[in-house]
Amino acid sequence: xxxxxxxxxxxxxxxxxxxxxxxxxxxxxxxxxxxxxxxxxxxxxxxxxxxxxxxxxxxxxxxxxxxxxxxxxxxxxxxxxxxxxxxxxxxxxxxxxxxxxxxxxxxxxxxxxxxxxxxxxxxxxxxxxxxxxxxxxxxxxxxxxxxxxxxxxxxxxxxxxxxxxxxxxxxxxxxxxxxxxxxxxxxxxxxxxxxxxxxxxxxxxxxxxxxxxxxxxxxxxxxxxxxxxxxxxxxxxxxxxxxxxxxxxxxxxxxxxxxxxxxxxxx
Amino acid sequence: xxxxxxxxxxxxxxxxxxxxxxxxxxxxxxxxxxxxxxxxxxxxxxxxxxxxxxxxxxxxxxxxxxxxxxxxxxxxxxxxxxxxxxxxxxxxxxxxxxxxxxxxxxxxxxxxxxxxxxxxxxxxxxxxxxxxxxxxxxxxxxxxxxxxxxxxxxxxxxxxxxxxxxxxxxxxxxxxxxxxxxxxxxxxxxxxxxxxxxxxxxxxxxxxxxxxxxxxxxxxxxxxxxxxxxxxxxxxxxxxxxxxxxxxxxxxxxxxxxxxxxxxxxx
Amino acid sequence: xxxxxxxxxxxxxxxxxxxxxxxxxxxxxxxxxxxxxxxxxxxxxxxxxxxxxxxxxxxxxxxxxxxxxxxxxxxxxxxxxxxxxxxxxxxxxxxxxxxxxxxxxxxxxxxxxxxxxxxxxxxxxxxxxxxxxxxxxxxxxxxxxxxxxxxxxxxxxxxxxxxxxxxxxxxxxxxxxxxxxxxxxxxxxxxxxxxxxxxxxxxxxxxxxxxxxxxxxxxxxxxxxxxxxxxxxxxxxxxxxxxxxxxxxxxxxxxxxxxxxxxxxxx
Numbered sequence: 001x002x003x004x005x006x007x008x009x010x011x012x013x014x015x016x017x018x019x020x021x022x023x024x025x026x027x028x029x030x031x032x033x034x035x036x037x038x039x040x041x042x043x044x045x046x047x048x049x050x051x052x053x054x055x056x057x058x059x060x061x062x063x064x065x066x067x068x069x070x071x072x073x074x075x076x077x078x079x080x081x082x083x084x085x086x087x088x089x090x091x092x093x094x095x096x097x098x099x100x101x102x103x104x105x106x107x108x109x110x111x112x113x114x115x116x117x118x119x120x121x122x123x124x125x126x127x128x129x130x131x132x133x134x135x136x137x138x139x140x141x142x143x144x145x146x147x148x149x150x151x152x153x154x155x156x157x158x159x160x161x162x163x164x165x166x167x168x169x170x171x172x173x174x175x176x177x178x179x180x181x182x183x184x185x186x187x188x189x190x191x192x193x194x195x196x197x198x199x200x201x202x203x204x205x206x207x208x209x210x211x212x213x214x215x216x217x218x219x220x221x222x223x224x225x226x227x228x229x230x231x232x233x234x235x236x237x238x239x240x241x242x243x244x245x246x247x248x249x250x251x252x253x254x255x256x257x258x259x260x261x262x263x264x265x266x267x
Numbered sequence: 268x269x270x271x272x273x274x275x276x277x278x279x280x281x282x283x284x285x286x287x288x289x290x291x292x293x294x295x296x297x298x299x300x301x302x303x304x305x306x307x308x309x310x311x312x313x314x315x316x317x318x319x320x321x322x323x324x325x326x327x328x329x330x331x332x333x334x335x336x337x338x339x340x341x342x343x344x345x346x347x348x349x350x351x352x353x354x355x356x357x358x359x360x361x362x363x364x365x366x367x368x369x370x371x372x373x374x375x376x377x378x379x380x381x382x383x384x385x386x387x388x389x390x391x392x393x394x395x396x397x398x399x400x401x402x403x404x405x406x407x408x409x410x411x412x413x414x415x416x417x418x419x420x421x422x423x424x425x426x427x428x429x430x431x432x433x434x435x436x437x438x439x440x441x442x443x444x445x446x447x448x449x450x451x452x453x454x455x456x457x458x459x460x461x462x463x464x465x466x467x468x469x470x471x472x473x474x475x476x477x478x479x480x481x482x483x484x485x486x487x488x489x490x491x492x493x494x495x496x497x498x499x500x501x502x503x504x505x506x507x508x509x510x511x512x513x514x515x516x517x518x519x520x521x522x523x524x525x526x527x528x529x530x531x532x533x534x
Numbered sequence: 535x536x537x538x539x540x541x542x543x544x545x546x547x548x549x550x551x552x553x554x555x556x557x558x559x560x561x562x563x564x565x566x567x568x569x570x571x572x573x574x575x576x577x578x579x580x581x582x583x584x585x586x587x588x589x590x591x592x593x594x595x596x597x598x599x600x601x602x603x604x605x606x607x608x609x610x611x612x613x614x615x616x617x618x619x620x621x622x623x624x625x626x627x628x629x630x631x632x633x634x635x636x637x638x639x640x641x642x643x644x645x646x647x648x649x650x651x652x653x654x655x656x657x658x659x660x661x662x663x664x665x666x667x668x669x670x671x672x673x674x675x676x677x678x679x680x681x682x683x684x685x686x687x688x689x690x691x692x693x694x695x696x697x698x699x700x701x702x703x704x705x706x707x708x709x710x711x712x713x714x715x716x717x718x719x720x721x722x723x724x725x726x727x728x729x730x731x732x733x734x735x736x737x738x739x740x741x742x743x744x745x746x747x748x749x750x751x752x753x754x755x756x757x758x759x760x761x762x763x764x765x766x767x768x769x770x771x772x773x774x775x776x777x778x779x780x781x782x783x784x785x786x787x788x789x790x791x792x793x794x795x796x797x798x799x800x801x
Contacts, residue, residue, distance in 0.1 A: 005285065007285075009716075012279070012546070012571065013715070014571065014585075014715045018541075018569055018571060019589050021568045022568065022589070022590075022597075023592050025537060025566070025568070029537065029566070032292070032296070033568075034288045035279075035285055035288075037282050037285060038279070039280040042717055043781065051281075051282045055282045055285060060296055071758075074755065074758045075758035124759075124768075125755075125768060125770050125771050126770075129592065181280070182276075182280055221392075222391035224339050224340065224341045224342035228338075234392060236390075236392050236393075237286070237390055237392050247338055270563065272556075274552075299559070302546075302552055303549050304546065304547065305546070325653075326556035327556075327563055449544065488608065488659075489658035490607065490659060491606050491608045492658075503657075503660075504550070504553075504657055504660035509659075
């Protein structure tokens with residue numbers, strides 16, 4: 001088994017994703033390549049980091065996850081490979097991997113450096129093809145992480161602004177919308193554990209979720225727990241608080257998107 | 268051989284399709300997963316049903332077709348698995364499967380119920396990941412349909428409004444545009460057999476197809492049977508009457524789309 | 535190993551790509567199918583030809599590349615299969631293959647004619663499903679090119695207007711923007727060898743790239759060689775001159791796209 005997933009901001013209108021797959025198959029023709037997503041907004045490292053952390057664990061242990069949202073391609077930014085949570089990851093050292101390592105301390109972490117495993121001649125514009133893909137291919141063939149380059153300290157990883165921590169205040173919890181999905185569901189930075197912790201302040205009270213002009217009382221477990229067209233709040237498939245409209249688009253109804261504030265109180 | 272196809276309204280901008288694939292591979296890492304389409308308009312059960320019926324038979328017999336357009340996720344709607352026409356299908360019981368069973372009487376049909384085959388803990392927001400995908404994985408490993416739940420009567424399947432039957436009148440046949448493809452071809456609800464039957468009323472007459480202000484005399488067999496920019500009617504790749512402009516977009520030229528009426532007469 | 539790549543203008547909103555994959559797997563269930571791109575603008579043979587030539591060589595030798603941008607489907611246009619540069623290609627004879635054969639003289643070239651390898655009954659609207667896919671499947675199983683039809687002369691291939699040759703003038707080289715990628719990078723018809731040749735006129739001079747109102751002095755090797763928001767010119771992943779804005783969209787900034795002229799001088 002050699003499963004390699006791809007997560008990029010390349011889109012599908014160009015040949016870049018197909019070319020990365022070719023470069024993987026040129027090393028390991030038996031690799032099973034799976035797309036997680038290629039429609040990350042161009043150069044949006046945070047969106048990629050959140051999606052990677054939300055997705056990888058469903059794959060079989062030992063899978064290799066390649067994430068290429070890499071505005072610094074060709075600069076001196078590092079590329080890292082790591083093992084964490086029973087999976088392997090290859091990503092630019094630009095903060096993308098923070099959402100994974102925040103929850104899964106790396107068992108091994110290296111800086112990819114050894115050109116022996118690269119596609120040569122090495123371009124400075126498409127490391128996805130020339131470094132990420134062939135390194136993933138060799139990793140899937142059993143080459144050990146330490147073969148790709150020297151150990152790299154977790155504390156040396158680039159950290160973006162502290163990733164997505166909701167703020168806990170007197171009597172409230174404040175987060176924001178981090179992603180909007182195709183259905184217009186508003187996915188927030190508040191995860192289910194934050195809500196449980198907050199609820200413990202008064203286990204008999206009702207969680208009250210406010211976003212823009214909308215206030216929702218209580219958490220549902222399914223979109224269909226409310227009538228079509230009604231507002232609903234629940235912990236969605238990412239394990240994060242979502243605000244949605246059953247059968248409709250919350251984003252359209254509220255006219256809001258990423259960055260919109262969400263406040264949770266007890267009532 | 269374990270071919271599993273996916274047909275959803277998830278789009279490709281989120282991680283949902285990739286996550287379903289991970290959940291399949293977690294059960295059967297050797298499954299061959301093929302996308303039919305993920306751009307069904309959100310919650311458009313009919314569009315998915317028509318596409319599934321038009322697509323599945325080209326795959327090898329024994330393939331497993333998973334369709335997730337599921338506005339009722341988390342409600343009491345059933346999920347069914349069936350064998351029909353030599354293929355397997357997994358779909359919510361919301362009418363989606365009607366276009367298949369209308370032509371291929373199920374050899375076996377069950378309600379998916381046995382949590383033994385689910386991904387646990389079971390969410391109420393993403394049954395694609397937690398039920399459809401692992402059940403498809405186990406089915407591809409040879410688990411029998413009856414293992415997934417109790418038999419379900421074909422007559423108990425949810426039926427949408429009678430799917431897509433053109434109306435036969437005195438001297439005419441009336442259907443409508445059901446889908447518009449990327450090329451702007453107008454795909455109708457009138458299939459080739461309807462046309463043959465209708466033609467039998469006067470085998471020497473010419474079929475006359477009218478849509479909006481356009482009247483087309485006779486059926487062609489290829490778009491290129493007419494000059495570039497000219498109107499053409501033919502039985503297309505779905506086996507359905509299509510109205511097209513060779514080298515252009517019929518939808519744009521007519522300014523019409525789904526629901527537009529089409530009338531066939533003999534002249 | 536049986537790698538089959540697909541390059542079409544089918545988009546992903548319809549079932550056409552999935553159906554082609556089904557038709558391949560029906561012949562060879564062990565084929566590994568990889569998408570290069572399906573978002574070629576409808577019927578844009580040149581865009582497909584350029585992308586195919588830029589992509590195929592990264593795949594393992596012996597891969598089979600199927601390109602279906604085929605406005606003449608159902609007409610008398612030929613479909614050809616060839617071996618060139620160590621790879622196999624199947625394409626309509628409409629000029630698409632010109633960018634490949636211009637650099638890689640075919641070792642063998644046939645017109646696909648023998649219905650034995652087709653999916654029957656043969657439609658006149660979807661040769662991707664009925665001819666290209668099954669022929670690719672059989673080719674991947676080891677059927678020789680000569681089995682598919684008679685030899686075809688390279689000189690008999692349809693040629694579009696001479697593909698993409700920049701014009702060399704007194705003191706300048708003139709090309710144009712041929713493609714714009716997702717990042718807004720402007721990909722030109724001028725390849726790296728044209729630039730090297732031109733530079734030889736005065737090895738000590740600086741290449742000066744002018745497009746619209748923007749003039750860029752010298753070639754960089756990476757987007758990140760300039761500050762974010764600055765203009766940069768480099769030879770990109772296709773081996774072609776690109777004009778870009780680091781971290782931004784050159785296409786948006788200049789308000790230009792395909793067809794815009796680019797002029798190179800020495801200063």
